[in-house]
Amino acid sequence: MTLTAEPLSEFLGAEIKGLDLSRPIDPADRAALLEQFWRHKVIAIRGQDVDPDGFIRFAEAFGAIEPFFISAYNLPSHPQIYVLSNVRKDGKPIGRDGAGTHWHSDSTFTEKPSSVTLLHGVTVPSRGGDTLFADTVDAYERLDPATKALIDGRRAVHRYQRKEFVFSGDRAVDAAERAEIERLKATRLAEEAAAAPSPTARRSNREPDRLHPLVRTHPVTGRKALYLNDEMTVGIEGMPEAEAVPLLRRLCEVATAPDRVLRFKWRQGDIVAWDNAATVHTATFTPPDEPRVMHRLTIEGTVPF
Ligand code: SIN
Numbered sequence: 001m002t003l004t005a006e007p008l009s010e011f012l013g014a015e016i017k018g019l020d021l022s023r024p025i026d027p028a029d030r031a032a033l034l035e036q037f038w039r040h041k042v043i044a045i046r047g048q049d050v051d052p053d054g055f056i057r058f059a060e061a062f063g064a065i066e067p068f069f070i071s072a073y074n075l076p077s078h079p080q081i082y083v084l085s086n087v088r089k090d091g092k093p094i095g096r097d098g099a100g101t102h103w104h105s106d107s108t109f110t111e112k113p114s115s116v117t118l119l120h121g122v123t124v125p126s127r128g129g130d131t132l133f134a135d136t137v138d139a140y141e142r143l144d145p146a147t148k149a150l151i152d153g154r155r156a157v158h159r160y161q162r163k164e165f166v167f168s169g170d171r172a173v174d175a176a177e178r179a180e181i182e183r184l185k186a187t188r189l190a191e192e193a194a195a196a197p198s199p200t201a202r203r204s205n206r207e208p209d210r211l212h213p214l215v216r217t218h219p220v221t222g223r224k225a226l227y228l229n230d231e232m233t234v235g236i237e238g239m240p241e242a243e244a245v246p247l248l249r250r251l252c253e254v255a256t257a258p259d260r261v262l263r264f265k266w267r268q269g270d271i272v273a274w275d276n277a278a279t280v281h282t283a284t285f286t287p288p289d290e291p292r293v294m295h296r297l298t299i300e301g302t303v304p305f
Contacts (some may be wrong), residue, residue, distance in 0.1 A: 041279050042274045044271070084294040102169065103231075104229040108228075108232060119295070124267060143226075157210075
């Protein structure tokens, strides 16, 4: 089968066509897929009617699936799959609601952050719920020489912080949506306070700070990229906070400049994979009356260098 890649935007991402995910990918297609993936950093395969086994099989083309830490929101039949959703059954959430609503690369608060993340749009809202992506290789290259010299060789401090319903990336949120977000956030916080802490919350409370290079070298392509999270990168080793925090904010603003953001609008069944060493992403607001169910898998990564 001949695989093709069509750009999703001028600067980032490609739609891959010509793959049949109802059966295992043959080695030639896998090699072609990975070549396109490392080149485009975000890839989408539209409209896939695959079940969890098919999604897992496809994800394995990118490497070993991480045994996701025990969570209240894993799919019972396939615990590697983490469910993101705003849907509630019998008053209980079927997935994590409001997750990933700030600009980030996945699991940077761990020693070996996920290399690749895949999302499958199982139920896709007709409005909202887009995912935004920005290219951190391009962001590094756009920095002026003085800033590059200031950050090259530095390590940033990554700290796990719960960031549900932040929406730092979606500059399009209006006042009515913001009020709705604050209402949802207050409800979820009250629910959490009333319940025993979930295994996810217990683990996150134990996570120590992690130091990772602020400019990382991509383990496959060798390209240099900014490596930071809008909300979870809280400092720079050996730099006073008063200097580090505004610098981190400035770097994040460069990376996520609105005119360089890929806004991915989900359609039913879409699968998207992204390269966590070369991009940052953020979820956006989904109106509560629009059900959204996403299945998420992550691929093991290595210690960033
Ligand atoms: C994530 O950050 O992994 C979730 C992105 C999304 O739900 O759009």
